Amino acid sequence: MTNIILCGGSGTRLWPISRTLMPKQFVKLFNGKSLFRLTLERNRSSCQKSFIVSSDQQYLLAQDQTQETPLLDDAAISYLLEPAARNTAPAIALACMALDKEEIVLVTPSDHLIKNEKEYQVVLERAKKAAKKDSLVTFGIKPTFAQTGFGYIEADGEDVKAFHEKPDLQRAKEYLRAGNYYWNSGMFCFKAGVFLKELQKYSPEIYNSSLQAFKNATLTTSKALASLANIITIKQDDMLKIPENSIDYAVMEKSSKVKVIRSDIGWSDVGSFDALYEELPKDENGNTINEKYVQIDSKNNLIYGDERKIATVDIEDLIIVDTGDALLISKKGSSQKVKEVVQKLRQDSQLHNIHLTAHRPWGTYTVLEDNSKYKIKRIEVKPGGRLSLQKHFHRSEHWTVVSGTAIVTLAKEEKALRANESIYIPMGELHRLENAGKLPLVLIETQIGDYLGEDDILRVEDDYKRQECN
Structure with missing residues (x-):
């Protein structure tokens, strides 16, 4: 089985930690490890190969962190470099075109956290068995609260009844009570050839333009690794000709081959500082542990910064993030609005783009x-x-x-x-x-x-x- 790892996205809701040239998946947030590295380590026991899809800039970050990952066979790593982002359907299609049609692929984002790895391996085995029967498998996360930031999958056992857009709060509460709705994790498992056949059937423009781009791509090897890795580089003009669309819209919502596997795996997309707060270790007052932090009568705060002392007095439920060149202060529960800050920064600053x-x-x-x-x-x-x-x-x-x-x-x-x-x-x-x-x-x-x-x-x-x- 091959793990296709999608490295796109800039993680704007985690600014100023995450920037365009150092997005959240490569930031070492968890005991000196990044979400990207955790993804590599988590899947290496089930997948013999890793196929990393990224931009040319993120490729260099990925390459560095694959070298830091112990017991990883560099010869089993390939890269697909996209000069322009066209969403997940083209990214997955281009990677699948480089594989044998019978190869089972596990498609995962590079920026998700999974804490229950034992159950994760059980779920992968179920997905692999279904994929061998030519199913397109998606992983449905059992919701723990009425989340309005995720899409939902409506299920009847392992059959998918419908995909649903991000709901309002009232609809999310109804989904939670119903019990047969799952968060859409963005993870998939299928044979490369089965996916490509379904893509050709339901989104022929994406399939045909992706195939042409793949045929025109260049193949090189990386000399930076001890064992050479294949690097497929798509030409920019070809990439821009591919219609932009997600795998959900292009294939999953249309195909009759889709199955959903319920996954109680301790999953989080770490998509906001509120989500990050839940995953970080905390002291007896509910403040995230930080050697640079000094507090007086302060509780339940996320404190991030490792360059200078951060002191708080009589505050609760705040997010304070200090990166040397930028300081973010937000109420907990409002961190989804951070992406609006990034939109303003793009007008007259490079702070959204690069760290010090x-x-x-x-x-x-x-x-x-x-x-x-x-x-x-x-x-x-x-x-x-x-x-x-x-x-x-x-x-x-x-x-x-x-x-x-x-x-x-x-x-x-x-x-x-x-x-x-x-x-x-x-x-x-x-x-x-x-x-x-x-x-x-x-x-x-x-x-x-x-x-x-x-x-x-x-x-x-x-x-x-x-x-x-x-």
Whole structure:
């Protein structure tokens, strides 16, 4: 069985923890592990292969975290890179086209939490048996309260009577009382060929355009892993020709082959800070545990932040999230509105897009100070990593090595720099930074110029074949 892991989405309701370039599935929220890594670990005992569907930027995050996951066979990992999001139906179709038609696939989001893994394995076996009989299986979560943020599945045993949109509160209460309505988990199990046949039957435009995109795709291998992994990259023009639609609308609501498996697996989509609060460990006062938190007579608060002390006095039922460059304060019960904050930020800010620490294929950089005329960064380059051969038109740079050994290319010369040594990069000069050592390279970069945006960069050579400023 192959686990198709969908990595789309930016998790706007968990801003400022989740950002476009570091969405919630890759944030290490649970004992140093991300939801993506937990998904990999949870399914590896049932699935011999993992097929990760993501954007090109999220692929690099996924690749890093697959390397961090112990006992994971890199040779059994494949990637499908989408240059544009077209929802779940095309994403799943493109992945299925790369598999044998008889292969059973388990489709899972990468950003859900499942706490009862023993029952989860039981449910997977039931789903697998149904899939072998050519059923399209969906997993219905037994509702624990009248949730208005999920779609519902109306069931008669394992037969699906109807799919229902997100209800209002009164309708959600009726669903809860009825007992045969389940939350739609967004997880599926079926043979790759059966799904594609049903997609062709009920959504031929999606099927045909996806097939053409798949035929035009490029196949490469990743050299960053100990064992090479297949990478299928879809061309942007082909991707944009595929109609945008979800698997529910495109297939599941129309097919007669659909079955639902009741799943009491301790499931949460961790889709809001209220949901996250329920999953995090708490102290005797109901406050989430945080080493940076000091409280006086405060109860039942979600406190997130690891950079500076957070102190509260006489408050209850609040959400306080501090990420260094942004502070969110919300009443519990209102955290669904955070996505409205993100909509406003998109108008005049990059705070929705990137953290102070940005992840790149070669390592990370952290903005320490940002002014209209200068910017200071901490740069860490992984062993064997190197930045692109590049130049800037509006700024000069000064690099000072903190630890490790830097190999610096400046114009046509190459120089090695060690701790406490520095070099000046003039505006407009070609340059490159490389870590040829076995330890991380850390340096401080000072930029000076009239424009310090990340898009002031011309790449001449790049190991990661990037076109934009990432």
